Amino acid sequence: MRQPATASDGIAPSGPAGSRHAFVTLVTNADYAMGATALARSIRLTGTQADIAVLHTGGVHQNALAPLAEFGCRLIATDLLPLSDAFNERHARKNLHSAAPFTRGRKPDFHSPLDNFCKLRLWQLIEYERCMFIDADALVMKNIDRYFGYPEFSAAPNVYESLADFHRLNSGVFVATPSLQTYETMLEQLDTPDAFWPRTDQTFLQNFFPDWHGLPVTMNMLQYVWFNMPALWDWPSIGVLHFQYEKPWEKDHPKAERLRPLIDLWHAYFNGGIIPEIAALENPALPHPD
Ligand code: UDP
Ligand code: MN
Numbered sequence: 001m002r003q004p005a006t007a008s009d010g011i012a013p014s015g016p017a018g019s020r021h022a023f024v025t026l027v028t029n030a031d032y033a034m035g036a037t038a039l040a041r042s043i044r045l046t047g048t049q050a051d052i053a054v055l056h057t058g059g060v061h062q063n064a065l066a067p068l069a070e071f072g073c074r075l076i077a078t079d080l081l082p083l084s085d086a087f088n089e090r091h092a093r094k095n096l097h098s099a100a101p102f103t104r105g106r107k108p109d110f111h112s113p114l115d116n117f118c119k120l121r122l123w124q125l126i127e128y129e130r131c132m133f134i135d136a137d138a139l140v141m142k143n144i145d146r147y148f149g150y151p152e153f154s155a156a157p158n159v160y161e162s163l164a165d166f167h168r169l170n171s172g173v174f175v176a177t178p179s180l181q182t183y184e185t186m187l188e189q190l191d192t193p194d195a196f197w198p199r200t201d202q203t204f205l206q207n208f209f210p211d212w213h214g215l216p217v218t219m220n221m222l223q224y225v226w227f228n229m230p231a232l233w234d235w236p237s238i239g240v241l242h243f244q245y246e247k248p249w250e251k252d253h254p255k256a257e258r259l260r261p262l263i264d265l266w267h268a269y270f271n272g273g274i275i276p277e278i279a280a281l282e283n284p285a286l287p288h289p290d
Contacts, residue, residue, distance in 0.1 A: 005184045007126050010079035011055070017074065017127040021148045022051040023140075024122050024133045026078075028115040031108070033064035034249050035136035038270040040071040043134075045275065046143040051128070055121055076125075081117050087191045088114060091200065100198035104161065105224065105245030106254065116200040117190070122176060123183035135172035138220075138242040139269055141278045147219065147239075152177040153209035156220035158202075160244070161228050169212055171202035172242045173220040226284050227258050236279035241265075 023043055027036045033056075040052050054068050055078040065075055089095065096113045122131050130148045134140065147154070158170035190197075190204055197203040206212065218237045222244045225232050241262065246253050248266035256263060261281070268275055 005124070005180050005187065007124055007180060009124070010082065011121060011124055012077040013053075014075040014077075017051055017053075017125075019049055019051045020129045021049075021145070022053045022074070022125065022128045022131050023048070024053045024055065024125065024131045025136045026055045026115070026118050026133075027065075027068075027136055028057040028059050028112065028118065029110055030061060030064045031110040031247070031249070032136040033060055033068070034270065035138075035243075035247065036073075037067045037071075038266055039134060039136055039138055039140070040068055040073050041272065042139040042141070042269050044071055046140055046145075048143060048145050050132075050145065050148065053125065053128075053131075055118060057115070057118065078118055078121055080114070081120065081187065081190075083117070083191045086193075087195065090196050091117075096198070096200075099196065102245075107245065108247055108250055113200050116202075117204075119171065119201045120183065120186050120190070120204075123178050123186065124180065125178045126180060128178055131176055131178060133171075133174050133176065134240060135242060137244070137247050138172060138240050139266060140240055141235075141238045144219065144239040147175055147215065150175045150215065151213050153205070154213040154215050155205070156215040156217055158222070159217055159229070159232070160222040160224035169202070169206050170220050170222065170242070170244070171205050172222075172244065173215065173240050174205070175215070223259055223262055226262060230284035230286050233283050235281045235283060238278070 025036050025039060027033045036054055043052055052073040053076055054073045055076050056065060057078055091114045093112055119133060122133055125131060132147060154175040155169040156173055157166045158168045159165040186208060219239045220242050221238045222242050246255055248263040
């Protein structure tokens with residue numbers, strides 16, 4: 001039998017909370033620390049008063065975390081979840097990739113699927129009334145504080161190829177209410193004998209919250225929409241831009257030319273450069289009607 005979960009099991013915050021609301025992200029290696037740095041700057045530029053809480057594992061060097069501390073992020077040291085060896089083996093990168101291959105895009109080498117489950121530690125952060133999780137490979141384009149008022153569990157659809165995508169959620173952005181009871185129930189349901197979650201936390205969360213509430217698609221605008229569904233792109237309405245699959249800082253990036261304007265924008269946030277007026281950026285070209 002598992003002991004009841006507490007707020008401090010496996011997590012150690014660097015300091016107290018500074019707000020009732022927090023943007024929460026996750027960083028388990030130096031690559032995603034780069035992502036979180038650009039994300040943290042983008043959040044700061046929105047003028048929000050909410051905390052930025054960064055869950056980080058021991059795999060991240062202090063040097064990689066220093067820029068996040070400079071942005072006033074609340075760093076929270078985090079262990080991986082207490083899961084069975086069999087669960088960990090089934091969700092190890094090589095096993096997951098062969099059991100449930102990715103056919104629509106490419107995951108970078110530094111992506112470890114097992115690490116994704118750490119997102120569930122958000123429910124342990126009971127010092128906050130409401131949290132908004134945002135993947136470290138995303139940017140916030142404008143103030144999105146009003147979504148802290150959305151109910152648990154709110155997420156945007158996983159749209160980047162066709163209308164059929166609206167049936168599923170993307171767990172790169174979600175609004176939730178921390179609760180140890182929920183956290184504990186999640187751990188119980190996550191690691192049952194033979195449980196396999198092909199898209200890790202995303203598959204699990206969609207299963208755990210079958211009646212999930214919708215955030216607008218603009219709250220998690222996926223980069224492939226730029227070339228697959230350009231009619232859906234509208235800079236002034238985008239709240240969160242999410243670089244799913246290939247990351248904008250990857251050296252060997254097979255889609256770099258097709259995504260150039262988005263990658264350049266990410267680098268402007270990362271390098272501390274001047275950020276253009278987002279609403280005035282040019283939308284992608286639409287195919288000619290004929
Ligand atoms: N993540 C991490 N280390 C990993 C894998 C994932 O820190 O090895 C975190 C990070 O916040 C990342 C999120 O989990 O943004 C989800 O992974 P990713 O964004 O690469 O998935 P995608 O959006 O491409 O499906
Ligand atoms: Mn992501």
